[in-house]
Amino acid sequence: MVGKITVIGAGNVGATCAQRAAEKELADVVLVDVVEGMPQGKALDLCEAAPVEKHDARLLGTNDYADTAGSDVIIVTAGIARKPGMSRDDLIKTNAGIVKATVERAAPLSPEAVIIVVSNPLDAMCHVALKASGMPPRQVIGMAGVLDSARFRYFIAEALDVSVENTHAFVLGGHGDTMVPLPRFSTVAGIPITELLPADKIAALCQRTAQGGAEIVSLLKTGSAYYAPASAAVEMAEAILKDKKKILPCAAYLQGQYGYNDLYIGVPVKLGKGGVLDVVEIKLTADEKAALDNSAGAVQKLVELLAELGY
Structure with a gap:
């Protein structure tokens, strides 16, 4: 197997990342966690599924970061999950410390790796990971827009009774209640949804997308989403490992693009070997830009809170 993916955190999200990556035969996978036995047990369980799933990816569970050396991609999922009534922002104090500690241990062992942050509040945790890693911004990105767009795509497909494969959507901004779904860039087989659905229905789909994570948290009651x-x-890892140069909405560090500086925010990027190859700037309407400014402002407040906390 060519390549190596490290997944930090062997909880539901991390273990499912390991499963998805192995079954796609993207790379060998190292699953690391502070809890003794948990990453080893989950990795062994996944290895024993390999003959049935017909893949030859190797999985290693470990508590030792030395095993992560030479990784091409590092997926950071470590941290506490949301509970009912909690916002992603409520997690900031606890998860900032966890993300900082894990990235500080992993990054020096894999200086060429691309770090994909999944821990919440996601945009703020990207700032923590960037500082902790000492890497160039193009190598530290956040997983948000791909998930939010996938949720939007599913809701569109459900509303129109069409295949999810026919749907495309873009959701920009911070990964939270202020995210910005863009209906006029969201299509079914190339047809904008603004021509297929009434405005009130589109507004409801946008609102459900913004609340997508909270909806699942309220249903599960003891955890948060992890499959999607x-x-x-x-x-995202596949686009990087295969140098696909795929356009995906990700939390990227902006330095002038869209009018923002030194801030992680969800925008379309070209993703390939080495991380962010380019930030794709699209022309927004006044209303769309105002919504994105509002979302960026919410992220900025979290970054300022991180500074107050010493991160």
């Missing part, structure tokens, strides 16, 4: 987040992170 894992799939989204692995799609």
Whole structure:
């Protein structure tokens, strides 16, 4: 197997990332966690599924970061999950410390790796990972837009009774209640959904997308989403490992693009070997830009809170 993916955190998201990556035969996978036995047990379980799933990816569960050395992609899922009534922002104090500690241990062992942050609040945790890693911004990105767009795509397909494969969508901005779904860039077989659905229905789909994570948290009651987040992170990893130069909405560090500086925000990027190859700037309407400014402002407040906390 060519390539190596490290997944930090062997909880539901991390273990599912390992499963998705192995079954796609993207690379060998190292699953690392501080809890003794958990990553080893989950990795062994996945290895024993390999003959049935017909893949030859090797999986290693470990508590030792030395085993992660030479990784091409590092997916950071470590942190506490949301519970009912909690926002992603409520997680900031605890998860900032966890992300900082894990990235500081992993990054020096894999200086050429691309770090994909999944831990919430995602945009803020990208800032923590960037500082902790010492890597160029193009090598530290956040998984948000792929997940949010996938949710939007599913809701569109459900509303129109069409295949999800026919749907495309873009969701920009921070990974939270202020995210910005863009209906006029969202299509079914190339047809904008603005021509297929009434405005009130589109507004309802946009609102459901923004609340997509909270909806699942309220149903599960004891955890948060993990199947779709894992799939989204692995799609990004695949684009990087295969140098696909795929246009995906990701949390990227902006330095002037869209009018923002030194801020992680969800935008379309060209993703390939080495991480972000380019930020794709699209022309927004005044209303869309205002919504994106509002989302960026919410992220900026979290970054300022991180500074107050010493991150």
